[in-house]
Amino acid sequence: MLLENNNRLGKLNTRKQDICLTTEEKVQEIKILLDTEHAKWLKQFEQNHTDSIGNIELASDELKRFLTTIHEARAMLQSVLKIGSSKQIIITKYKLQNQISDHISRLKCLDIWNFADDYKQHNSDFLSQIYTTKKFENVELSTLQRRAVEMILLSAPEVDDKDNILQRRKTMSQKDWMKVDFEKLSEMGGLPERVYYGLFIHDTRIILSLTSLPSLKIYDISKPTGECVHTEMCQNKPYGLCHSGLCLNEICVSFENYINHYRIDIAETITFTKLGTIQLEEPMLAISCGPTTVFAANKTKRMICSLDFSINHSSTYVCPGIKAPFVSSSTISDRH
Template sequence: MNSCHRHIQRLSSGSGNKPLTNSSSGDTFRCPICLEEVRNPKYLSCLHTFCESCIQTYISSTATCHDSLNTKTINCPVCRKRIDAPRKDISNEEWASSLPQNKLIVSMWLNSNPDKELCKFCERKEKKVSATHWCKACMETICDECKAFHELVPSLQNHKIVNITDTQVCGNDVEVKELCLEHKGKVVDAFCHQHQKLCCCICLATHHISCQRVQAIAEMAVEKERNHVLNIISTLSDLDQSIENMQQKSREKIDHLNSKKQEMCMKIDKAITELKTLIDDAHSALIKQFEQTHSDSIENLEVAFDELKRFSTTVRETKILLQSMLEKGSPKQLFVTKQNQLARIDDHISRLKSLDVWNHPEDYTLPDSNFLKQLLNQKKLENVKMLKTPSGMVEKIIQTVQRATSSDIMRRKRDASKKDWMKVTFKLVSQVTELSSWIHFGIFTHDTKILLPCRRPPSLNIFDISEPIGKCVYTEKCRYTPYGICHSRVNETLNEVYVSFQNCVVLYWIEVEDTPKFTKLQTIQLNEPMLAISCGLTTMFSANDSKAFICSQDFIIEHESPYSSGNANVPHLASSSKSDYHCFTSDGRVVVFDRNERNVFQSDKFQEEVRGMTFDLNDNIFVCNKKNKIKQIRFGGGEIRDIELDGISTSYTVALHPTGEKMLVLDFYGKCCVYHIM
């Protein structure tokens, strides 16, 4: 094990004299290097925080010169991200000193700081004067004289100063100016929902000037952020426990393999000694191979154990910071901290996924212990075999983190996917009558709103289906004829909708809860006309009267093939939200294929006219057939059932609510019915 590994191995074995402890959770924020209360906290670009003296020592012992850049670099002791020195000729002491101070932690642990009795301003003048106040902007204790100095200097007059004896005022409302990592000295004060990025004023002017969904952090919904952070903290606690369980299983597996190795070596030695000189060379070769296999196996498990330990540090730090921000931080700081910490966890998970250490050694097997027969027939001994099984550790981590950060739609969808969808029933809850006969598609834009595009006259219509009889509540007139519609899966929201206008596709943000409003986020010009579109897990599927296309998320064509919609007025197709499968009709059959156009399966030929279709949450397929029912095909074929629907005489198009809680069916004769799925 190299020196860096030995250095990090101390993460879970040390203890501090008087650690800083969060009063609510009992967790401790320690320096990952010395494992004691963090002193003069400095953080790297990956946001991991250390004592200044500890990170200076670490830089001195591990910094190397990068050949291509001719500059010094280190790897973060926790996540192993490469960190470059700010300039070529900087000393190790200057490098550590130039790292930004984590003022968030300084403010967070103010009440636990035993050094707050002295005025920090006077200490720099080598004077020892008792402190009486705390400056929240300077993040330091000051005396009466220095407080008066603040009042005289114009640049200091806006600083908020509180009495140091009022611990509650000192500790609450943590508000640290979060600086932009890209533009030095600029404060983060906005968030781009379209790109999920924190922004300063320069970011907005250079990278997000055309983005439609940019919001000032000060305007964020406080209660929504608090609820999201509470959910993240709860899930991170589960994740922390899961990691501890994984580490324990790894240690148990190491003990088992060590024991099994001893047992098998004794068995091998006993058999080998009976063959005497004839097998001495073969014996030596076998043990050498076995030792190497065992060494590789243990090293694999130890590396996995070590990586889990590093990730546990990231998780615990995130949990502590979020808990503290929830209790003491301002709404802006709560939101900024949440976004930074989630990005840090995502970066660390990406590193874990890139490591080839998660197929764990499971056991050893010896193919045959008749060594004499082996030597006579093969002139050598058969090697010990290593059985490996996937550990599932990274997958478990990813699944747990996704549960913490997923939207309400994702959580509801996950719950609905647990049903046996070949047995669900449908209850009619609303119907819209007297529709234009030129409506071929529909989707949900809210739990109680649906969007229906009309070709004559060209328009996008919002219908309220909260009552048994639905009604149109808004019409967005269109310059060109709208055809296909589908949800964007980028942010898993009902509000982002793609609409195809044959030669272009427009991405709308649709507000429906108060006064309906359509905002164009993006217009994509098409190289081929597209009349029907659907969004899969990673690819788009579309078609016109003669061709079908598999496209990237920005509708760049990756595959195309001949296609015919038959007797239908428009193409009918669908994409799965669970896996990257797509389906369409061909010669009276429903055909399912993957993103590379490989055929997955196709149904038997139907006698009826097959029209619109959609995948359910188990990848079974609902298909309209111009009758008072729809068909459901089990994924892979083999089972088909007919579902009779109240209110429908000629089913034409079907669409599922992204959560799987509702379904809409368009009747061929100007009617739409909405069903609750049970």
């Protein structure tokens, strides 16, 4: 019995050592697995956090740059309004409007406006997660769509391309004109005189310049027969018409020796607002505005002008019997 007890003691001591060693090895494996998965989880969380913070900081930097653009534009416009001429005001407004519109277009192209809003950890039973999936469950990130650009546009609706002229130009430039059919939707009969110059100021509104009874007439062409819905009397004879930028409702009207800049608001009533007057170096009957230049002509001379109608180049031409020149400019290149 003593011999058996000694053998039993030796066996138990050996088994204890084996089990403790095996258990320690398994615990070490679990510790290594926990440490490894914790490190992976922490690295992923840190990366997500860094990306979230970086995105917010990047958006903030972009908004700071846009704020600087606005402040500089405001300061420049206030300065020109105090000491500038009507011509300088028109040019400055046009340039600043395009500058701000370009900046807004850039902001629209940036994919940075979905901000991180909160972190959520639904399950912290890491032991169970290690047992079942061998990894920790990631922290859930919830985002908030700030729609920052849309908020900016709500406070500055006149700056953006509200008539989608740029988008329309792009769409029109991509059309296959060999496959386009023409359909007459409306006509204007019984005009009081021969009319040379007309312009769309709205999808269903056209403005015409009349010289015998000096006036600008607006016709509604939403019906088969166009109807005159407004007459704006003029002190002198109006001739050529062109848009003065990216808005359909802002136009320049040539009165031969000077240009008037108008904004036309179409609602229940139609309102003309004169934004300024530019005195011309040479008489201009026909005018047409391209992306960076204005093309103009009278009965004997054609002119290439800057956007303030200052003449950069001119040449004479002869066209016997001409009653009124007509010019048309490309909206995507300086071809006239």
